[in-house]
Amino acid sequence: MSKTKQPISLFSEWFQKELNLTKVQIPTAVCLSTIGIDNFPNARFVSFKEIINDSFILTGSLNSRKGIEIKNNDKVALTFWWTKTERQIRIQGIATEINKQLANKYFSERSKKSKAVSSICEQGKEIDNMERLEKQILRKVAEDKNIPRPKNWGGVSIKPLRIEFMEFKKTRFHDRKLFEFDNGEWNMKQIQP
Numbered sequence: 001m002s003k004t005k006q007p008i009s010l011f012s013e014w015f016q017k018e019l020n021l022t023k024v025q026i027p028t029a030v031c032l033s034t035i036g037i038d039n040f041p042n043a044r045f046v047s048f049k050e051i052i053n054d055s056f057i058l059t060g061s062l063n064s065r066k067g068i069e070i071k072n073n074d075k076v077a078l079t080f081w082w083t084k085t086e087r088q089i090r091i092q093g094i095a096t097e098i099n100k101q102l103a104n105k106y107f108s109e110r111s112k113k114s115k116a117v118s119s120i121c122e123q124g125k126e127i128d129n130m131e132r133l134e135k136q137i138l139r140k141v142a143e144d145k146n147i148p149r150p151k152n153w154g155g156v157s158i159k160p161l162r163i164e165f166m167e168f169k170k171t172r173f174h175d176r177k178l179f180e181f182d183n184g185e186w187n188m189k190q191i192q193p
């Protein structure tokens with residue numbers, strides 16, 4: 001193993017390059033994998049917000065399936081695939097809940113419609129009456145006042161322990177750099193494609 005460039009700055013560099021080139025609607029999409037209560041892995045796309053203190057921030061409902069799974073097991077994975085630069089980034093790390101102030105900040109940046117959906121819906125629960133639920137959301141949007149952050153809406157900060165950067169090559173001899181955090185520092189090894 002050799003010491004090398006810090007992976008967080010490499011991530012930011014790669015992300016910025018993709019953002020400069022891509023035209024996709026949600027370039028921040030990332031696959032979040034959790035370990036289910038039933039031990040099945042469970043994956044879904046979410047939106048990557050930003051890096052704070054070398055950790056990756058995501059937001060959403062805390063008592064949905066992903067929230068419950070993270071509370072039960074804080075080991076998670078993130079997988080990015082960027083089509084313009086043909087790069088994949090795989091991250092494994094430990095998730096912790098972000099504080100209320102930060103959750104308030106992210107919630108305040110959401111559109112009124114998103115705020116209304118988050119405050120009315122219990123993400124993942126079965127719908128008894130679709131029409132009633134939609135009406136409740138519309139009523140909430142129409143109310144001429146600020147919608148406060150529901151207690152069950154927040155975010156997680158994922159502290160990475162392993163980050164793999166893969167550059168896809170037409171030759172199939174893909175470039176793979178695996179960074180592992182050990183004893184307070186990052187080590188890198190080049191791994192076979």
Ligand SMILES: Cc1cc2nc3c(=O)[nH]c(=O)nc-3n(C[C@H](O)[C@H](O)[C@H](O)COP(=O)(O)O)c2cc1C
Pocket residue numbers: 026029044045046047048059060061064065066067123124
């Ligand atoms: C591109 C994309 C971005 C998404 N962003 C988020 C997000 O930032 N937060 C979130 O809770 N759900 C987001 N979702 C919805 C999730 O995929 C998922 O349906 C929801 O979080 C419920 O997952 P759960 O039942 O595992 O908790 C996004 C979906 C897509 C396709």
